[in-house]
Amino acid sequence: MYLVLLGPPGAGKGTQAKRLAERLALPHISTGDILRQNVKAGTDLGKQAKGIMDQGLLVGDDLVAKMLDERFNNLDIKKGFILDGYPRTLSQAKTLDEILSNKKLAVDLVVYLNASDAVIVKRLTGRLVCSKCGANFHVTNMPPKAKGICDSCQASLYQRSDDNEVTVRKRLEVYKNEVASLIEYYTKSKKLYSLNADLDPGIVLEQVIELSAKV
Ligand SMILES: [Zn+2]
Numbered sequence: 001m002y003l004v005l006l007g008p009p010g011a012g013k014g015t016q017a018k019r020l021a022e023r024l025a026l027p028h029i030s031t032g033d034i035l036r037q038n039v040k041a042g043t044d045l046g047k048q049a050k051g052i053m054d055q056g057l058l059v060g061d062d063l064v065a066k067m068l069d070e071r072f073n074n075l076d077i078k079k080g081f082i083l084d085g086y087p088r089t090l091s092q093a094k095t096l097d098e099i100l101s102n103k104k105l106a107v108d109l110v111v112y113l114n115a116s117d118a119v120i121v122k123r124l125t126g127r128l129v130c131s132k133c134g135a136n137f138h139v140t141n142m143p144p145k146a147k148g149i150c151d152s153c154q155a156s157l158y159q160r161s162d163d164n165e166v167t168v169r170k171r172l173e174v175y176k177n178e179v180a181s182l183i184e185y186y187t188k189s190k191k192l193y194s195l196n197a198d199l200d201p202g203i204v205l206e207q208v209i210e211l212s213a214k215v
Pocket residue numbers: 130131132133134135150151152153154155
């Protein structure tokens with residue numbers, strides 16, 4: 001089952017992707033992780049990416065596509081994957097289809113985690129991030145056991161500077177403009193399902209699993 005997860009920041013995409021990967025026993029693939037792994041391992045693509053990032057620039061679509069292509073050669077995706085954070089644009093969606101089709105694979109299901117602006121603002125402005133392991137907490141929805149301290153590694157938690165309401169609303173606008181063409185693309189190919197991601201993450205997870213069983 002080749003599943004793509006779409007959703008605005010704060011819709012719970014990363015968390016759902018992780019849980020789905022466990023439940024469905026499929027690899028969780030995120031382009032952010034692939035990029036970091038390539039850089040860390042010092043692969044050719046990683047070195048190219050590092051050079052670009054060191055100049056303060058964003059890694060271009062071509063390079064990301066090459067990394068994905070390579071990642072998809074790994075046999076662990078034989079039965080499927082949970083793809084998170086990619087595609088973000090129509091051109092990336094087309095690239096993804098191309099890469100997969102060259103390997104005689106295709107996206108089966110695209111789930112759009114549709115959360116309302118109010119809920120996203122509440123989630124993101126209360127978010128706390130661990131300075132060491134990157135674990136996420138929330139001041140009201142998921143507070144750490146000890147105030148300001150990570151449950152798993154005991155490092156200090158901080159609030160990201162872009163997790164304030166004005167910036168969050170701006171990020172949402174940008175995302176909505178970007179995702180509109182993706183929604184149209186995947187609706188046309190009848191692969192898109194939109195779920196209400198304001199609901200409890202546990203409920204949303206079960207709904208995605210139900211959908212995936214029908215594919
Ligand atoms: Zn931590």
